[in-house]
Amino acid sequence: xxILEFEKPLYEIEEKIEELKKISESSGMDVSNQLETFExxxxxYKKELYANLTPAQRIQIARHADRPTFxxxxxxxxxxxxxxxxxxxGSDDRAIIGGIAKINGQSIVIIGTxxxxxxxxxxxxxxGMPQPQGYRKALRLFYHANKFNLPxxxxxxTPGAYPGIKAExxxxxxxxxxxxxxMAKLNVPIIAIITGEGCSGGALxxxxxxxxxxxxxSYYTVISPEGCASILWRDATKADIAAxxxxxxxxxxxxxxxxxxxxKEPLGGAHCDYEMIxxxxxxxxxxxxxxxxxxxxxxxxxxRYNKFRRMGVFCQ
Amino acid sequence: xxxxxxxxxxxxxxxxxxxxxxxxxxxxxxxxxxxYNCNTQLLRKxxxxxxxxxxxxxxxxxINARTRINQLFDEGTFEEMFSNIxxxxxxxxxxxxxxxxxxxxxxxxxxxxxAVIAGIGKIDGNEVSAAIMDFEFMGGSMGSVVGEKVTxxxxxxxxxxxxxxAVTASGGARMQESILSLMQMAKTSCAxxxxxxxxxxxxxxxxxxxxxxxxxxxxxxxxxxxxxxDARIGFAGRRVIEQTIRQSLPADFQTADYLMKFGQIDIxxxxxxxxxxxxxxxxxxxx
Numbered sequence: 001x002x003i004l005e006f007e008k009p010l011y012e013i014e015e016k017i018e019e020l021k022k023i024s025e026s027s028g029m030d031v032s033n034q035l036e037t038f039e040x041x042x043x044x045y046k047k048e049l050y051a052n053l054t055p056a057q058r059i060q061i062a063r064h065a066d067r068p069t070f071x072x073x074x075x076x077x078x079x080x081x082x083x084x085x086x087x088x089x090g091s092d093d094r095a096i097i098g099g100i101a102k103i104n105g106q107s108i109v110i111i112g113t114x115x116x117x118x119x120x121x122x123x124x125x126x127x128g129m130p131q132p133q134g135y136r137k138a139l140r141l142f143y144h145a146n147k148f149n150l151p152x153x154x155x156x157x158t159p160g161a162y163p164g165i166k167a168e169x170x171x172x173x174x175x176x177x178x179x180x181x182x183m184a185k186l187n188v189p190i191i192a193i194i195t196g197e198g199c200s201g202g203a204l205x206x207x208x209x210x211x212x213x214x215x216x217x218s219y220y221t222v223i224s225p226e227g228c229a230s231i232l233w234r235d236a237t238k239a240d241i242a243a244x245x246x247x248x249x250x251x252x253x254x255x256x257x258x259x260x261x262x263x264k265e266p267l268g269g270a271h272c273d274y275e276m277i278x279x280x281x282x283x284x285x286x287x288x289x290x291x292x293x294x295x296x297x298x299x300x301x302x303x304r305y306n307k308f309r310r311m312g313v314f315c316q
Numbered sequence: 317x318x319x320x321x322x323x324x325x326x327x328x329x330x331x332x333x334x335x336x337x338x339x340x341x342x343x344x345x346x347x348x349x350x351x352y353n354c355n356t357q358l359l360r361k362x363x364x365x366x367x368x369x370x371x372x373x374x375x376x377x378x379i380n381a382r383t384r385i386n387q388l389f390d391e392g393t394f395e396e397m398f399s400n401i402x403x404x405x406x407x408x409x410x411x412x413x414x415x416x417x418x419x420x421x422x423x424x425x426x427x428x429x430x431a432v433i434a435g436i437g438k439i440d441g442n443e444v445s446a447a448i449m450d451f452e453f454m455g456g457s458m459g460s461v462v463g464e465k466v467t468x469x470x471x472x473x474x475x476x477x478x479x480x481x482a483v484t485a486s487g488g489a490r491m492q493e494s495i496l497s498l499m500q501m502a503k504t505s506c507a508x509x510x511x512x513x514x515x516x517x518x519x520x521x522x523x524x525x526x527x528x529x530x531x532x533x534x535x536x537x538x539x540x541x542x543x544x545x546d547a548r549i550g551f552a553g554r555r556v557i558e559q560t561i562r563q564s565l566p567a568d569f570q571t572a573d574y575l576m577k578f579g580q581i582d583i584x585x586x587x588x589x590x591x592x593x594x595x596x597x598x599x600x601x602x603x
Contacts, residue, residue: 161532163552163560168570169578173531173551180505181537185513200489201501201532201551208502222489222498222529227556232411232491246494247407256406258495308506309467311499312460313406 001271002065006057010049013042050267053217055249056240059225061217062157062196066271068278070097070112070155073195076278077285078103078110084141093134095126095162096206098141100150104286109145111138111206112155115196128197129162132175135205139179142186151189151289154206157196159224161205176205183208184305187297191288193263193281194218195270210304211288212258214250215277216265220258221248258311260288328567330354351375353546367587376546376587378524380426381433381450384483388448388591394437398468402429403461407494415492418454426452430461431486434469439481440595445473446481451525456486458530459493463500466534470507470518479517479598484535488528501533508537517601519594522549522572522581540597542583543572544590549581 003011017038024031053061061067074081078101086092098111113130116122138154145152161172183190192209198220214220223231225243230236247253250262263280266273292300317325330353347360353375363370367387368377379387385394409415423429431453436445447469449456458466466482473480489497511518520538522531524547531551535541543549550570558565568574572584585593 161551163557165557165561165565165569168550168552168557169580171536171578171580173528174536174580176532176551177501177505177534177536180502180533181509181512184506184509200498201529204498204501205532208506220495220498222494223491228491234412242411245407245409245411246491248494253495256495258499305506305510308499308502311503312464312496313404313493314460314464315402315404316400 004057004060004064006049006053006060007268010042010046013038013045017042046267050269054240055219055243055246056225058217058249059197059219059243061265061269061271062215062219064269064271065117067115067157067196068270068274069117070114070157070195072274073112073155073278073281074101074110076274077282078108081110084144085137087133087137087140089133089136091131091133091137093126093131093137094124095128095130095158096134096138098138103153103282103289106151106289108151108153108289109141110153110155111141112195113158113202113206115157126162128158129160130158130202130205131162131164131167132170132172135161135175135179138206139175139182142179142182145188146186149188151191151292152186152209153285154190154192154209156192156194156198156203156206157218158199158202159197160199161202173201176201179205180208184308185301187301189289189292189295189300190304191285191292193284194220194259195281197224199224208304208308210292210300210307211260213261213263213284213288214253214259215263215270215281216250217269218250219243219248220250220253221246331571332567349377352377369587374545374586376524376544378451378485379587380452381428381448381483384448384523385433385437387587388483388594389437389439389446390441394435394446396433396435397472398434398465399429401461401464401468403459405492406460406496407492409492409494411492418492422452422454426450428453430465431456431458432462432465434465434472436472436476436478439591439598442479442595442598443476444479444481444598445469445476446483448483449485449530451485451487454490455488456484456530457488457490457497458486458500458533459490459497460500462490463497463503466500466504467507470504470511473516473518474510474514477514477516479519479601480511481519481521481594482534482538483521483523484526484530485523486526486528486530486535488530497529501529504534505537508534517598519597521585521590521594523547525549527551527553536580540583541581542585542590542593543575543581545572545584545586547572549575 081101083099115128190209192207229238229242270277351370354373
């Protein structure tokens with residue numbers, strides 16, 4: 001497992017404890033009392049460490065190589081998943097994956113951005129950066145959900161929509177814009193969850209939803225802190241300061257009333273306990289689906305419109 | 317090299333040069349300006365009389381919102397609305413300077429209170445609701461105020477059952493309002509959904525430059541998308557793309573002509589024809 005820079009002292013302590021255990025076993029000395037004290041101290045240190053992370057450190061957790069991906073969550077929270085491929089215009093963007101599945105016995109259309117865990121996988125999934133064709137595939141699946149009256153769940157973990165020649169030529173901006181507009185018109189409940197990185201329009205293009213949640217250590221922002229630092233500070237190394245200034249953590253966004261709730265992560269981050277984060281995610285989705293199921297489509301659309309209509313802070 | 321090739325190459329070189337020389341030559345004072353494209357020294361007054369278009373090569377200079385309004389609307393018909401909505405600093409944002417200071421500087425520089433003017437006016441007698449962006453105000457960036465005024469203009473079109481016109485000029489979402497700026501993309505796009513459902517005509521005019529969060533929201537959602545001649549339009553900026561793909565881009569990348577070639581816009585209009593083009597489109601959509 002990848003150990004992050006700020007986690008190193010913790011792992012050193014844990015290693016020492018393991019060493020001590022081995023020594024006591026081989027030498028036959030009883031150090032169980034001391035071990036217990038050390039382990040307790042290590043645990044307390046761990047809790048304190050993760051409760052006081054800076055936004056920049058939490059971004060590292062959100063970007064962790066072992067963080068569960070969309071396809072992991074599919075296995076963890078759904079059954080009977082069948083992937084539906086392609087935009088019907090010549091492409092099957094792998095950075096966005098979608099299909100039909102069941103969650104708690106209820107059929108849903110589930111769509112998300114997919115990242116890889118290895119370089120090889122990341123080349124396939126383009127590091128989770130969709131092309132316009134990915135957004136158009138998602139749109140096609142939104143319409144499918146609308147037609148068959150299936151709720152939509154989107155899971156978002158993207159450093160942003162891909163900036164490339166072909167992406168511009170085939171309308172990256174337009175593809176995202178059309179999704180924003182068309183999501184407003186859908187008659188079925190939409191639940192969006194930021195599971196890792198929620199960068200810019202690339203994330204929003206799947207997130208005009210009735211309920212929006214974030215995993216505890218995920219982040220959601222108008223621009224990556226690196227991008228912001230290089231533009232406003234003219235210095236990409238100021239990303240940590242930009243991360244602080246941009247207010248991108250789940251707590252910040254809850255306070256700004258942009259999201260509806262935070263899904264607690266296991267101590268150390270989602271990658272430390274797939275089962276636990278899967279359950280948290282699943283319970284949140286089931287509860288939200290339950291809240292939304294009895295709202296008629298006109299009211300649902302109206303409430304969705306008003307939800308985003310209210311966003312923004314200005315003087316009057 | 318054929319003569320045609322030579323002209324092509326010359327045109328591309330001119331476009332390539334523009335990026336590097338986008339400053340007005342102030343040394344000669346306010347009486348003269350230098351064309352970015354053909355490098356000719358021009359009389360300020362002559363350029364003004366020619367709708368801020370180079371009389372020599374036809375290059376379209378950037379214009380601010382007020383100039384645009386004067387050019388586009390029938391004289392004396394434009395009534396500004398929602399100007400009471402002004403910038404707050406919800407995140408208490410400071411980069412190398414505070415957001416508050418940047419706003420005050422922008423206000424002093426442009427004599428505007430934000431990067432958009434919204435209102436009602438007539439184009440060849442047709443009443444429209446309109447939002448006109450101003451690149452001089454913090455790069456035309458979209459924060460809460462821009463998003464709100466654009467949305468209000470669309471809701472005004474809904475109320476009055478009249479066409480909506482958006483003229484964009486923007487570097488994208490305003491970073492100083494972070495997630496709140498991002499949400500303006502959703503807000504304005506949802507308002508376009510309402511225009512669609514009401515069957516109202518929505519025309520967007522993309523002017524130099526239109527990028528980022530504005531391109532990825534209400535700018536590209538027009539029933540008809542017009543690009544003004546010489547405008548550069550895109551999602552990601554040229555530099556970001558070059559850094560990502562590590563190769564240089566075609567000189568005419570993201571120009572109106574380039575977008576037209578790839579089917580991303582309906583019409584390219586010169587500034588001189590813009591008003592009549594819009595008026596004609598409105599009347600053609602009348603039953």
